[in-house]
Amino acid sequence: MKQVIDRHNLHSQNLHKFDQPSLQLQLESSTYAILSKEMADRTRELRQMKGEELQELNMEELMRLEKSLEGGLSRVVQTKGERLLNEIDALRRKEAQLTEENLRLKQHFIWR
Structure with a gap:
């Protein structure tokens, strides 16, 4: 029990x-x-x-959003600019390399 x-x-x-x-x-x-x-x-x-x-959104919130977007946009523009400069530098190096190779080939055919 x-x-x-x-x-x-x-x-x-x-x-x-x-x-x-x-x-x-x-x-x-x-x-x-x-x-x-x-x-x-x-x-x-x-x-x-x-x-x-x-x-x-009220005016203060709109201004805060605008500032945030402007900050983000400036970082995008800066990064884009840096990448463009890097590409330009790479293309200039490639141009110099091709010019040098072209000159070398011209000299090679002249001496033949």
Whole structure:
């Protein structure tokens, strides 16, 4: 009889545990909520950077967005300029190499 009562009490305690979510589950749920909000915020920011969903922004937010875009654009322009200069340098080296080779070939045929 004692065993039956013990099993009944154990079963009742286990049912009570299922009513309350575990601490781990609560933490995961909280983390999920935080990450979901973060993702929604980042998605909205990306849309605004593409010029979408701007009507909800006030003047200060628009100015902040404009400054952010200008900073990004200046980095793009700078990187593009550096790459163009590198390509020009590479082409000049190639030109010098081909000119030298052309001269060498001309001399080779003259001496024949």
